[in-house]
Amino acid sequence: MKKNVLIVGAGGVAQVVAHKCAQHNDVLCDIHIASRTVSKCEKIIASVHEKKAMKVEGKLKAHALDAMDVAATRALIEKTGSQIVINVGSAFVNMSVLSACIETGAAYIDTAIHEDPLKICETPPWYANYEWKRREECEKAGVTAVLGAGFDPGVVNAYAALAADEYFDEITDIDIIDVNAGSHGRWFSTNFDPEINFREFTGQVYSWQDNEWKSNQMFEIRKEWDLPTVGTQTTYMTGHDEVHSISQNMGIPNVRFWMGFGDRYVQVFTVLKNLGLLSEQPVTTAEGLEVVPLKVVKAVLPDPSSLAPDYTGKTCIGDLVKGKKDGKDREVFIYNVADHEEAYAEVGSQGISYTAGVPPVAAALLIAKGDWDVKKMVNVEQLPPQPFLGLLNEMGLPTRLREDEEDRALKF
Known part of the structure; x- marks a missing residue:
């Protein structure tokens, strides 16, 4: 089933994510990129078109967004009809974006653990401080949330x-x-x-x-x-x-x-x-x-x-x-x-961004196809690794x- 995708963030990793989504837009369909600075999103879109990355004709659009604003993020998910959100913004926005996904039913993917801007190196295990506290909430809403789907973690x-x-x-x-x-x-x-x-x-x-x-x-x-x-x-x-x-x-x-x-x-x-x-x-x-x-x-x-x-x-x-x-x-x-x-x-x-940006797109493809659409919160090691690594073999990693x-x- 085709799924529309919202990419949150407009840095080097987001550029890789956008290119790889475009290369697979026969499955991922409409692609939207959102950041506080919309010009950065537009620059990524220009790069995608310059490289002729779109597999089929489709929508690729930029949006201004403060991802700390849950209501605004929810509204953008609803406006764009996005069914998968790939969060490659700052680690400070993870819980806000996850909240918007839970409220809209969109699947959530990130590449790094959530952080509080005023706290460094919290009590281990780190995932228990924020993400794992919301497992029940995700499962009750039937929302797939794949945590840490970059390279490391991922x-x-x-x-x-x-x-x-x-x-x-x-x-x-x-x-x-x-x-x-x-x-x-x-x-x-x-x-x-x-x-x-x-x-x-x-x-x-x-x-x-x-x-x-x-x-x-x-x-x-x-x-x-x-x-x-x-x-x-x-x-x-x-x-x-x-x-x-x-x-x-x-x-x-x-x-x-x-x-x-x-x-x-x-x-x-x-x-x-x-x-x-x-x-x-x-x-x-x-x-x-x-x-x-x-x-x-x-x-x-x-x-x-x-x-x-x-x-x-x-x-x-x-x-x-x-x-x-x-x-x-x-x-x-x-x-x-x-x-x-x-x-x-x-x-x-560069290669650091590439290794971080390709895997969440593979995860999105597996969610779109149903293989990883588990309707709950998981870390990558809790999912079947073979289809994920098989896709990465084909996608450049x-x-x-x-x-x-x-x-x-x-x-x-």
């Missing part, structure tokens, strides 16, 4: 489910590894919204080890991995959304997240944090102006979407899974490698598996 959750379904009888450890081995040529920049990026790393690093929460400081625990294509890379144990759902939903004793950081990022982050410039709490300047230091830092850094034309290199993101199969120890690495230049050539965005000396593409 695809890595599906990798965990695939490992449990097909490769292990018992899983003891999942180490999620995210490395960007690309270069954008700037002295310093974050690859996505600087405010959200820095907020991820200024609080405690929560990991799930020996069936309980462990806490460390950022950049305290370092590890090197030998990865396909990108080689040996330095990573640090980091707090991340999927640790908080996989650990609770799959009953795995050890779930950790590792992200690659270069020396410059570590140095800049450390200086900014020590100066108090990564604080989310308002301060008053000598002139009497109230400002949020983190928002000032965001304002002076490059817009992540501007990095795309000069980006080179590749990303490698995957799950290193350990456990037992048929009574024997087993270890596999299920992963994807994405290319920044290929992403830019196809959709005009193929899955591979490395085990011992073997490295092969997976077919679904």
Whole structure:
């Protein structure tokens, strides 16, 4: 059944989502893009037309929207007849957009956990602070809400489910590894919204080890991995959304997240944090102006979407899974490698945006076709992974598996 789609947000990830929806508008039908700045939506639409991404003739329209306004979001969903909402706006708007979906019956998809602008790194498991409190509300309304359907969280959750379904009888450890081995040529920049990026790393690093929460400081625990294509890379144990759902939903004793950081990022982050410039709490300047230091830092850094034309290199993101199969120890690495230049050539965005933006469109297609239209709130690991990963193989994010000396593409 064809479904109309509303995309909330107009950043680099939204651009990928719009292109991929357009490439599948024989199923997703009318496509609407909404943001506080309508000119950003119009720029994305121009890019879609420039790339001739529309599979069939159809509607692609821009709208102005403050997504924190539930009534306005509900009205736009109703006006556009949208049956699926893909929320790739700020993490601060998740609960507002979800509310509008519950009120209208539209399916809801997001790519990151909800955050309160004035709170950093809340009590684990993070999903229990906002999203999971609304499970009953979604099920009562018969609303499908797929949480964290980007790459991480999202695809890595599906990798965990695939490992449990097909490769292990018992899983003891999942180490999620995210490395960007690309270069954008700037002295310093974050690859996505600087405010959200820095907020991820200024609080405690929560990991799930020996069936309980462990806490460390950022950049305290370092590890090197030998990865396909990108080689040996330095990573640090980091707090991340999927640790908080996989650990609770799959009953795995050890779930950790590792992200690659270069020396410059570590140095800049450390200086900014020590100066108090990564604080989310308002301060008053000598002139009497109230400002949020983190928002000032965001304002002076490059817009992540501007990095795309000069980006080179590749990303490698995957799950290193350990456990037992048929009574024997087993270890596999299920992963994807994405290319920044290929992403830019196809959709005009860099690889980080590409890996985050393609999966929610695959999720939308599965909801439209009924495979994932479960009429309740779920995280990705609670859904069948094979149809999702099969679609991603076709849509530009193929899955591979490395085990011992073997490295092969997976077919679904």
